[in-house]
Amino acid sequence: MVKIMVVDDDEAIRELIRVYLVREGLEVLQASNGQEALKLLETTSADLVVLDIMMPLMDGWDLCRELRANYNDIPLLMVTAKSESAHKVRGFQLGTDDYVVKPFDPVELVMRVKALLKRYRIASSQTIHIGDVVIDRTTLEVRMKGQRYDLPLKEFELLYKLASYPAQIFTRAQLIEQIWGIDYEGDERTVDVHIKRLRERFDSVTNQFHIATIRGLGYRLEVKHD
Structure with a gap:
């Protein structure tokens, strides 16, 4: 059974989320703060974490940072009273999905949880299908309508990363670290150059997806629906 961890110091909020998730056949683990959540993860696993920001002992910011450092494959959904743009930007920069x-x-929260779970299942596959576009990690090629597109390695890895998490925003720093590596000493604008090349390759031949610029944050791949 899929396990969802809900981390919030408000017991009533945790119970509300639990009731709706259980109705969808999901198992729910609960923690009242970040420290408790990390302790729980030492003995059990979670397929997704729903976390608040304002909590005692360890808040959501620090928990998000720890989860991304040690459990990078777990999707994160922040639920908070903080609606300011700066808080959203900080959340995405720390790795929330x-x-x-x-x-x-x-x-709506249940729908977002399901969407995140689906997105991460796509990411675990070696082949991504977006309409008639196939991005094949085993052959490092993109196939579309009988045509094969061989990309330079970094371009392919960048496209595959974005397509693995459709609609998720990646900052330039995150893409540099995940594609080029933490030891990369070049300029972050190399991401912009590779994004431009990908757009030049595919924007004119397919309307199935588009790589969008999210001002002040970074990039995301948007899937086009008929």
């Missing part, structure tokens, strides 16, 4: 502001609609 999505953001819901209190007071929230529990049905």
Whole structure:
């Protein structure tokens, strides 16, 4: 059974989220702060973490940082009363995947949880399908309508990373670290150059996806739906 960890110091909020997630057949683990959540993860696993920001002992910022450092494959959904843009930017920079502001609609939260779980399942595959576009990690090629596109390695890795998490925002720093490595000494603008090349390759031949610039944050791949 899929396990969702809910981390919030408000017991009523935890219970509300638990009720709606259980209705969808999901198992729910609960923690009242970041320290408790990390302790729980030492003995059990979670497929997704829903976390508040303002908590005692260890807040959501620090928890998000620790989870990204030690459990990078777990999707994170922030639920908080903080609606200012600066808080959203900080959350995405620390590695959260999505953001819901209190007071929230529990049905919407469940939908976002399901979307994140689906997104991460896509990321674990070696082949990504976006309409008639196939991005194949085993052959390092993109196939579309009988055509094969061989990309330089970094371009392919960048496209594959973005396509693995459709709609997720990646900062330039995150892409540099994950594609070029933490020891890369070049300029972050190399990401911009590679994004430009990918757009030049694919924007004119497919309307299935587009790499969008999110001002002040970074980039995300948007899937086009008919």
